[in-house]
Amino acid sequence: MTKKIGMIPGTGKQSQGIALRLAQAGYKVMIGSRSSEKAKTIVEELNTKLSVSSFYGDENKEVVKQCDILFFVVPPEYICSTLEDLGSDIKTDAIIVDVIVPLTFEAGLAYCSEDMCLDQFDYPSVSEYIQATVPEGVSVVGGFKTISAAKLNRLNHPLDVDVFLTSNSQEAKNDIKGIISKIEGLRVLDAGPLAFSRTTEQMTAFVININKLNKLKHASFRVISAAPKKQK
């Protein structure tokens, strides 16, 4: 059975970028929003942009009920309330791809915030907070945190970046790798368990500052290495 992919929400800059890249790779994507009208407007825009009929949409709640793979792309300050609203409707074997980066800005520089959901946020990373909060059986995979919306939405430019996946479930990580490795120019790297999500969140603050301080555009991560070891 083909797994259904949905975006919570699919209306923001980052989620539209990921949704467009997934559709270019041949997937159908369900666009969520707090408002079904807004979801439908964005669906029309995205279908028109790629001349496809790959996008469909509804309220976030409906997306959560129908989809097996859920990209969580809400602003960090709303992840706690979003999980309160939607948590109990998430399918018990769903995979959540957490794209959220809890940034704050001080004197023009980006930092990873320690207290995104104020008193509720006692976890080292957003991914670990989500994993601890969702129903048993649901797996969280951190991903796409280090790739900017600007880069994802430049559809006529190859991505040419690495995406770092973190999860405590190797099976969930492999499932997501299988899906997103079809996106052109995206190399998928295993970045270990969810404990390393904080690292990828910090890397996002780092690359934003690198862009700003060095007047660069679209700086991003590509790990360099020697050729892979041969299997014995």
Ligand SMILES: NC(=O)c1ccc[n+]([C@@H]2O[C@H](COP(=O)([O-])OP(=O)(O)OC[C@H]3O[C@@H](n4cnc5c(N)ncnc54)[C@H](OP(=O)(O)O)[C@@H]3O)[C@@H](O)[C@H]2O)c1
């Ligand atoms: N922008 C980037 O380059 C980038 C890179 C890496 C990670 N991220 C992460 O991606 C997430 C979204 O960023 P973005 O730049 O795409 O933001 P955005 O363009 O501002 O979109 C965010 C979406 O969040 C929804 N929203 C607004 N208020 C909400 C509320 N009170 N409760 C629930 N949902 C609400 C809105 O959807 P509806 O009105 O349709 O519900 C809106 O379309 C953030 O967590 C960010 O850290 C962004």
